[in-house]
Amino acid sequence: MKSDLKCGIIDIGSNTIRLVVYRIIDGRIEYLLNKKMFARAVMHRDRGRMKIDGVKVIIDALAVLKELAAHHELKYLWCFATACLRDISNSGDVLASIREGTGLDVKIISGDKEAELGVEGLKYAFDIKDIISIDLGGGSCEISLIQGGEIIHEASVNIGSISTTREFVSGVFPKKKEIDRIKHDVDTHIDQIDWLKGCGVDAAYAIGGSARAMCNIHKVVSASAQEINGYRMFTDDILPLYTHLIDMGLDGVRLADQYCPGRIFTLIPGMIILKRILIRASVPVIRLSRFGVREGYLLERINALD
Numbered sequence: 001m002k003s004d005l006k007c008g009i010i011d012i013g014s015n016t017i018r019l020v021v022y023r024i025i026d027g028r029i030e031y032l033l034n035k036k037m038f039a040r041a042v043m044h045r046d047r048g049r050m051k052i053d054g055v056k057v058i059i060d061a062l063a064v065l066k067e068l069a070a071h072h073e074l075k076y077l078w079c080f081a082t083a084c085l086r087d088i089s090n091s092g093d094v095l096a097s098i099r100e101g102t103g104l105d106v107k108i109i110s111g112d113k114e115a116e117l118g119v120e121g122l123k124y125a126f127d128i129k130d131i132i133s134i135d136l137g138g139g140s141c142e143i144s145l146i147q148g149g150e151i152i153h154e155a156s157v158n159i160g161s162i163s164t165t166r167e168f169v170s171g172v173f174p175k176k177k178e179i180d181r182i183k184h185d186v187d188t189h190i191d192q193i194d195w196l197k198g199c200g201v202d203a204a205y206a207i208g209g210s211a212r213a214m215c216n217i218h219k220v221v222s223a224s225a226q227e228i229n230g231y232r233m234f235t236d237d238i239l240p241l242y243t244h245l246i247d248m249g250l251d252g253v254r255l256a257d258q259y260c261p262g263r264i265f266t267l268i269p270g271m272i273i274l275k276r277i278l279i280r281a282s283v284p285v286i287r288l289s290r291f292g293v294r295e296g297y298l299l300e301r302i303n304a305l306d
Contacts, residue, residue: 004023004024004025004026005023005024005075005076005302006021006022006023006024006032006072006073006074006075007021007022007024007074007075007076007077007078007298007301007302008020008021008022008033008069008072008074008076008077008078009022009077009078009079009080009294009297009298010062010065010066010069010077010078010079010080010104011079011080011081011082011293011294012039012041012058012062012079012080012081012082012084012085012106013041013081013082013083013084013137013138013139013209014040014041014042014082014083014084014137014138014139014140014160014162014163015038015039015040015042015137015138015161015162015209015262015263015266016036016037016038016039016138016209016262017036017037017039017041017058017061017062017065018034018035018036018037018065018294019033019034019035019036019065019068019069020033020034020035020294021033021034021069021072021074022298024302029124029295029298032072033068033072035065035068037061037064037065038262039057039058039061040057040138040162041054041057041058041084041085042083042084042138042139042160042162042163042166043162043166044057045088048087048088048089049088049089049090050085050088050090050091050094055094055097055098058094058098059097059098059101059102062079062098062101062102062104063101063102066102066103066104076301077104078107078297078298078301079104079105079106079107080106080107080108080109080297081106081107081108081109082108082109082114082137082139082140082293083111083114083137083138083139083140083158083160084138084139085106085108086108086109086110086111086140087139087140087158091108095108109293109297110156111140111142111156112154112156114135114140114142114156114293115133115135115142115143115144115151115154115155115156116144116151116154116296117292117293117296117297117300118133118135118142118144118207118292118293118296119133119144119146119151119154119296120295120296120299120300121207121289121291121292121293121294121295121296121297121298121299122205122207122289122291122292122296123149124291124295124296124299125229125289125290125291125295126205126230126289126291128146128149128205129146129147129148129149130146130147130148130200130201130202131146131201131202131203131204131205132144132145132146132196132199132201132204132205132281132283133146133204133205133206133207133289134204134205134206134207134211134274134277134278134286135206135207135208135292135293136160136161136206136207136208136210136211136270136273136274137160137161137208137209137210138160138161138162138163138209138266139158139160139162139163140156140157140158140159140160141156141157141159141160141273141277142154142155142156143155143156143157143190143193143196143277145195145196145199145201146201147201152195153193153195153196155193155196157189157190157192157193158189159185159186159189159190159273160273161209161210161263161266161269161270161273162266164182164185164186164266164269164272164273165265165266165269167185168181168182168185168269169182169265169269172253172264172265173245173246173252173253173268174246174268174269174272179268179272182269182272182273183272183276186272186273186276186277187276187280190276190277190280191280193280196277196280196281197280197281197282198281198282199281199282199283201281201283202283202284202285203283203284203285203286203287204277204278204281204283204285204286204287205286205287205288205289206274206286206287206288206289207289207291207292207293208292209263210263210266210267210270210271210273210274211270211274211286211288212228212288212290213256213259213260213263213266213267213270214233214238214241214267214270214271214274215228215231215233215288216228216259216260217241217245217255217256217259217260217267218231218233218237218241219231220255220259221241221244221255228288228290229288229289229290229291230287230288230289231287231288232285232286232287233285233286233287234284234285234286235275235278235279235283235284235285235286236284238271238274238275238278239275241271242267242268242271242272245267245268246268274286
């Protein structure tokens with residue numbers, strides 16, 4: 001791996017578009033900047049196509065982030081997209097518009113590749129042996145079974161915190177009937193993953209903004225002193241946590257807005273999705289990883305330069 005190198009990655013997700021600036025020193029990854037913009041591009045899709053206003057939202061956000069990156073004298077600036085652009089029928093036109101509007105060449109990564117990169121980022125940060133990894137985004141969820149530190153199975157499913165919220169939730173927090181519909185929808189998707197049921201591991205590592213939001217809220221409510229990277233929760237903690245938020249009413253909304261800004265509407269749907277996956281896998285513990293797809297992508301690109 002090259003040493004003393006400054007580079008940046010822009011990640012176009014279904015909820016946020018994020019720029020992370022890194023410095024690589026003696027094989028170590030250091031963070032210099034982490035800037036996100038809530039574009040919610042997935043909300044601008046209609047009948048499987050990205051609408052013009054959605055393309056504009058993406059281009060406007062990318063222009064801001066590209067200008068910000070220019071202040072850091074980067075050797076490389078890479079840009080990729082996941083389910084946000086992967087699952088639309090006019091992705092070629094959208095990529096061409098982005099290139100014309102910003103000069104950025106965006107690479108769309110497949111669901112399987114996203115799962116693989118997420119695990120590589122996870123392995124950089126933690127000494128993992130037998131776990132499942134869950135990368136829950138706004139428009140998709142990548143789940144991998146890792147045994148002996150190697151990926152044994154992986155799956156990408158079309159459930160995400162934003163797409164689920166958009167389909168099932170009418171207010172800020174979901175009502176009882178809406179929660180039941182979310183549970184049924186998630187179960188319908190993950191029941192197709194044969195290897196996930198009772199997969200025989202004792203812990204899951206979660207990647208992505210929904211998992212971070214859940215752990216941030218749990219940290220506050222439980223007054224935990226744990227560091228957020230590697231934050232540990234029990235699967236059985238999740239239901240009481242989101243039930244408590246709902247029961248708090250407006251105070252719960254305020255709490256979510258204070259500690260998870262930009263994720264008020266998707267917070268509880270994200271928790272429900274994570275909970276259903278953990279139940280399906282019979283995994284009692286979940287830990288949060290701040291390292292994921294972006295770091296896996298970074299490592300792949302850096303290694304390719306050697």
